[in-house]
Amino acid sequence: xKSTPRYKAVHQYIKKLIISGELVEGALLPSENELCERFxxxxxxxRQALTSLVQDGYIYKHHGKGSIVASQHxxxxxxxxxxxxxxxxxxxxxxxxxxxEGPKVQDWPEDFFYPLSSKVLKQGCLxxxxxxxxxxxPVMLEYTWLPNKNLTGFTEITxxxxxxxGTLGSKYHIEVSSVDQHIRAIVANGKTAPALDLEVGAPLLxxxxxxxxxxxxxxxxxxxxxxxDKYALSSxxx
Amino acid sequence: xKSTPRYKAVHQYIKKLIISGELVEGALLPSENELCERFxxxxxxxRQALTSLVQDGYIYKHHGKGSIVASQHxxxxxxxxxxxxxxxxxxxxxxxxxxxEGPKVQDWPEDFFYPLSSKVLKQGCLxxxxxxxxxxxPVMLEYTWLPNKNLTGFTEITxxxxxxxGTLGSKYHIEVSSVDQHIRAIVANGKTAPALDLEVGAPLLxxxxxxxxxxxxxxxxxxxxxxxDKYALSSxxx
DNA sequence: ATTTTTAACTTGTATATACAAGTTGTAGCT
DNA sequence: AGCTACAACTTGTATATACAAGTTAAAAAT
Numbered sequence: 248x249k250s251t252p253r254y255k256a257v258h259q260y261i262k263k264l265i266i267s268g269e270l271v272e273g274a275l276l277p278s279e280n281e282l283c284e285r286f287x288x289x290x291x292x293x294r295q296a297l298t299s300l301v302q303d304g305y306i307y308k309h310h311g312k313g314s315i316v317a318s319q320h321x322x323x324x325x326x327x328x329x330x331x332x333x334x335x336x337x338x339x340x341x342x343x344x345x346x347x348e349g350p351k352v353q354d355w356p357e358d359f360f361y362p363l364s365s366k367v368l369k370q371g372c373l374x375x376x377x378x379x380x381x382x383x384x385p386v387m388l389e390y391t392w393l394p395n396k397n398l399t400g401f402t403e404i405t406x407x408x409x410x411x412x413g414t415l416g417s418k419y420h421i422e423v424s425s426v427d428q429h430i431r432a433i434v435a436n437g438k439t440a441p442a443l444d445l446e447v448g449a450p451l452l453x454x455x456x457x458x459x460x461x462x463x464x465x466x467x468x469x470x471x472x473x474x475x476d477k478y479a480l481s482s483x484x485x
Numbered sequence: 486x487k488s489t490p491r492y493k494a495v496h497q498y499i500k501k502l503i504i505s506g507e508l509v510e511g512a513l514l515p516s517e518n519e520l521c522e523r524f525x526x527x528x529x530x531x532r533q534a535l536t537s538l539v540q541d542g543y544i545y546k547h548h549g550k551g552s553i554v555a556s557q558h559x560x561x562x563x564x565x566x567x568x569x570x571x572x573x574x575x576x577x578x579x580x581x582x583x584x585x586e587g588p589k590v591q592d593w594p595e596d597f598f599y600p601l602s603s604k605v606l607k608q609g610c611l612x613x614x615x616x617x618x619x620x621x622x623p624v625m626l627e628y629t630w631l632p633n634k635n636l637t638g639f640t641e642i643t644x645x646x647x648x649x650x651g652t653l654g655s656k657y658h659i660e661v662s663s664v665d666q667h668i669r670a671i672v673a674n675g676k677t678a679p680a681l682d683l684e685v686g687a688p689l690l691x692x693x694x695x696x697x698x699x700x701x702x703x704x705x706x707x708x709x710x711x712x713x714d715k716y717a718l719s720s721x722x723x
Numbered sequence: 724a725t726t727t728t729t730a731a732c733t734t735g736t737a738t739a740t741a742c743a744a745g746t747t748g749t750a751g752c753t
Numbered sequence: 754a755g756c757t758a759c760a761a762c763t764t765g766t767a768t769a770t771a772c773a774a775g776t777t778a779a780a781a782a783t
Contacts, residue, residue: 311775
């Protein structure tokens with residue numbers, strides 16, 4: 248049984264201080280040398296802990312000044328093609344998924360937002376409707392459709408516990424390889440407002456996505472409704 | 486004039502190989518020790534370069550096996566988030582830019598949405614306010630700030646005719662190299678609604694952007710308000 | 724009292740070394 | 754031919770040291 252690496256212990260200790268509020272936004276952390284003494288580790292070890300705190304968004308560093316607690320401005324890196332599970336493991340808050348419907352076999356919706364071949368239309372689709380929560384508060388309503396294509400046992404899987412992309416990869420050898428998305432601002436309507444605990448008319452970010460995979464004629468489609476009041480969506484390109 | 490840190494030179498060299506296609510997805514990079522010999526640096530320096538390549542999504546690491554080129558989803562996406570013309574480049578319609586204010590020298594706004602060093606704050610900023618139109622209809626209100634840093638003649642340029650990024654590149658040798666953005670859905674208020682010919686309360690896509698450049702302490706900042714009624718923003722990652 | 728300089732402090736970059744833990748290929752055994 | 758053990762290789766974690774560059778407070782100069 249391996250022990251926790253020291254840099255991770257330091258990272259987790261500081262993270263806890265920030266999450267608990269003991270270290271508030273804008274607060275200057277002890278210097279690297281002070282942290283070395285406090286944790287009885289060398290500076291590269293401290294730096295590795297701080298680097299990963301920077302990556303996770305808890306702090307930022309200022310050359311010559313120190314490490315400062317970042318605003319716990321909530322962002323979700325959802326503009327990349329990653330799935331929700333993967334993205335949300337980077338946020339400090341408690342995340343949860345609730346399956347509202349499915350997985351179930353059904354017909355493709357009429358006037359589907361991406362064109363479908365008649366063959367795919369005829370086969371019908373698998374549909375999942377999920378609610379994504381952060382700190383028990385709904386932030387995203389997610390509808391997902393995928394072709395009904397002999398995915399044995401798919402409708403028995405509980406996707407509140409399992410990542411869809413992860414499951415497709417490990418169980419069905421379907422790898423998501425591309426995404427095409429369209430983003431708009433809309434207002435919450437009679438369907439989306441109650442699901443997201445919002446007033447009708449509140450602004451929502453809406454994203455249509457078409458995911459390409461390693462299998463020909465097998466694309467996934469999502470329609471996402473995001474309440475960006477507390478959590479902006481973010482992306483970063485270098 | 487500082488030289489490029491070694492870890493950054495290694496990072497950029499490998500990044501170029503990946504972008505150019507010389508290193509293809511799934512390819513195993515030379516081992517850390519081999520890279521040390523090849524670049525004549527020590528292993529922590531190589532590791533720092535590799536760590537930042539991991540962070541940027543170009544590679545992933547496998548303990549005991551090596552560093553592997555990741556699928557290039559982000560790489561293509563890098564090139565499509567540069568400026569307005571790129572974002573809307575798919576549209577065949579007539580696009581136009583109207584400068585509403587600036588370029589002018591002013592103070593940085595209070596409570597600016599990205600943290601600024603006291604040095605940059607003291608210098609003030611250059612500000613431009615533009616309206617982007619498609620088929621003579623306003624689709625985006627764009628505020629741009631950049632550090633007031635001896636850009637000779639900048640306030641004389643008419644940015645309705647000239648691309649900001651293009652001008653920075655050709656005239657001032659400032660290349661935009663990264664972007665960090667946060668996206669929300671908001672409602673149009675008393676300032677944004679009239680500029681975009683909308684009712685107060687209409688949904689708007691709001692984007693904060695911080696562009697990194699090749700010059701230290703020279704970042705550009707934008708706040709974009711997009712009417713996505715007719716034109717969704719789209720992105721594609723492969 | 725104000726401004727400038729300097730020292731002490733901070734983070735950033737880099738070399739050097741060592742051991743731990745995972746991977747893979749080869750040799751030896753059955 | 755298949756399995757096991759081991760060596761060589763890989764990345765992961767950590768200590769130790771040194772210099773570069775940014776920040777800030779105190780001291781010195783005006």
